[in-house]
Amino acid sequence: MSPPRRARLVSTAVHLPPRYRTMEQTRVAMAAAKSPFVPPPGLLEDLTGVRGVHVRADDEQASDLAVAAAVKALEEAGTGIGEIDLLLFASSGQDLVEPATAHIVAAKLGAFCPVFDVKNACNSVLNALETAAAFIENGRYRTVLIACGETATLTARLHAPDHATFMHHLPGYTVSDAGAALVLTAGPAGPDDPGVLRTVFAADSTAWEACTVAAGGSMHPRSTHDDHVCLRLNDDELTRTGRRMAGFVLEHAEEEMALVRDSVFIAVHQISMPQFHEAIDALGLPANRFQATVDRYGNAASASLPLQLTVAQRSDRVMPGDTVSLIGLASGFSIGLAVIRL
Template sequence: MLEAPRARLTAVAVHLPSRYRTMEEIRAGIAAAGSPYVPPPGLLQDVTGVRGVHVREEGECSSDLAVSAARKALADAGTAIGDVDLLLYAATCQDMFEPATSHLVAAKLGATCPVFDVTNACNSVLNAMEVASAFIATRRYRTVLIACGETGTMVTRWHVPDREALMRAMPGYTVSDAGAALLLTAGPAGQDDPGVLALRFAADSTAWNACTVSGGGSMHPRAFDDEHMTIRLNGDLLRTTAVEGLPFLRQAAERELEAVRASSFIAFHQIGMPQYQEMVDRLPLPADRCMPAVAEHGNCAAASLPLQLVKALETDRIEPGDTVAMIGLASGMSFGLALVRW
């Protein structure tokens, strides 16, 4: 019996818009919106540890950011779009309700392969890796392109009635716009061969209401209220959904976390520096093998894990043969973990 092929991460790429909005500029925007409450100077950066966020150009869509990153990944791998067997669009954001944003990405890239969306908030890219790996292992497809386009700055709250509203909207001040792409191809699955070694996922869906953008769906189909159209924390303001989920994550993936701690580089989803530090301290993770990308780039949602991989590659923190860990955390609440040999 032939051994099942292993999904190999052939290329990873990101696209960050050139516009950059500092926390002080965000504070100025809150004031310009005529908000009854304007945070004191320095508060946003003090609370989040984030210096600023990337902002898309006017009229730039989620699919445009995904396409820019996908072109980089294809070029880096030397792969033509015609060689892609399946295209997955994986992101928190989308261009429209119908059709799936993957069709817009495919049309802009000139792809003619099957496409569909994989959507699970900030875990979307990691879940797409799971889907791609399964298809490759069963020989359904050999080359899978995952494209992600995040336009998270759309859920930033500008009109703030009071301090509590500001604190509940705080995740919206760290979200960045970004594109990301991963190219996975079929390869041998020998003991030392590169590729996706392990995947583990879990969910605690009873916590779905902890962090929401509730407008636009069947619950609030024609919402215009900022409480529905901007991101909102609905639970304890002193804790985040990511931090609250750490005990659940340790219980669900105790064995895999040992392999994570032994990895050469560890990427995990980041929404702000306090959550970053708590992740490092409480899991616990070796700080010298992690990267606080959120401080400079903000929360890039589902593009945050690819961003950290690209930054690690650019600084030679990942070399061929290294094992890399990826930890995903998403509202819902969802958890994901991947181990990849480079």
Template sequence: MRARLVGVAVHLPESRLDNAELVRRVSSASDGFVPPADLVRRLAGVTTRHLMPDDWQASDLAVAAAGKLLAETGTAVGEVDLLMFASASQDLCEPATGHIVAAKLGASCPVFDVKNACNSVLNAIELADALIAAGRYRRILIACGEAPSRAIRWRVADLAQYLSAFAGYTMSDAGAALLLAPGPAGPADPGVLACAFTADSTAWQVGTLPGGGSAFPRDPERTYFELDGAGLRKAFEALGPELPLETLRRLGLRWEDFAVVAAHQVSLDYLEVFRSGLGIPQDRLVVTLPDHGNVASASLPLQLVRAREESRCGPGDLVALVGLAGGVSLGIVVLRL
């Protein structure tokens, strides 16, 4: 047996924030500082992002996506026997946000959270595959709610502080959901064909959101993203291309065999560096960053949904999900739809 992907759905809040409005908001909240008008687009390639309603939480984004997925797949919430909330965001430090999602959905199954920055959903897929293969569960719902807009620094003292908080200006709110169930494990059968991960945890300090944990439990100045962009890129480059390339060799596959290669997107510049370094054909990518921003761990499900809507992939096709996350970690999941 292997886990097969029954369905995937996303929820994107209707409210949008373009770069001009971003500059206006930062300028009006700050004492004389005005951000360079085109800096976010030039450095990251982002032109607009989604903002969830003020009275929503990360769990609401996850519930919106999960409700859409259950309806699309004809799955009753009572048929789900494990719910994983997989996200960099969370409603509270305690309890697990999975409980809040389950309560809002009306689910009564076991729950837990999976948290590994922008690779949270990718790690949850690996866990779901292992648990289904072991016969522990039959229908696993992975629900994701990313709410980075709550960690945007609007009041900025100067350019140095703006650049330190720059990651927040590229990010976007979104919900995502995936449903996995058992299926046969023949060579042509749909399902998860491979999962592989690596990490360099010595680089954990290059990108952080420090507040709310034991290190900075009550410091409001630590509730914003802090990023060393050059250090993050250097850490990712140090991981190298070997993990995904070895995964493909083990499966006897080439990038050209895939209908779609979904890769996490932090900036358009680094996406091209990453694509070129791995030898991924340009036409296999699904570029969502300019119009939707960096939606953290919802990025790969979003790209998969967009590819499906554009008829770029369908039943029987191979897709690869390649994740990059602060910490730092790199992962790949290979699926046959």
């Protein structure tokens, strides 16, 4: 019998497109689009705590953002693309409905391994992490590349007929384009060895209508209506996300919560600054173990957790041997947790 294996996180990388759009520039763009409702100066910032977002180039695809991050992650890991046994594209966005965007990423990287997409809104990367860890632990693959490319700024609604519509589409103004990548490989599973220690997920799928981008599927295959092609909040779900995230962790991940409390760093999916602070308060953990990113970079969708971890690593807040926790939530409604020893 082969010894037990653990999926070790070898590297994490993020790519942010250089173009940056402030909330004031978004407001000006709404006025230029002759939107019947244009928020007064400062309202977007006051409601969300977000100063601006990164925006892809006009000819830049989700796969391009994923490839840019993947190149960084492979270089950091000292791993050639030929050493990758499985490539997962994990994102709420995509290049095309068909084929899987993973094929496009693989072609651009020169990979010839099996590939597929993992898609679960803003938990896509976290679900891909769980998937990669399971494959590595059971010996199916040794080294896995997770690549993410988010082009969420395409869902911002610049033509709002009234204040109520503007509020329904508020999350779309603060989402950011980003690429992210993780390299995981097999390692020993001793008590002090690095790797993915635990993952746990839950879902309340009765809430799937709460937040949607409706166009492109069988419901609205060719719709160009703003209600369908733009990110739309269909109830007050945004105001409850922090509490629901913390409630899941505290109530349904009791064993994992002990590991979370011992973590040097905790990343939580960030939609807005009020939601970020609410999640910290509800978890009841020291604020200095968290890192706000949504204020500077916007909501990077499924790249949000890798972004926070990368920022923490670059600032030497976490070091090899430290334990970190990643807590995600996504429309649908799903919540997940991963605990990793670096």
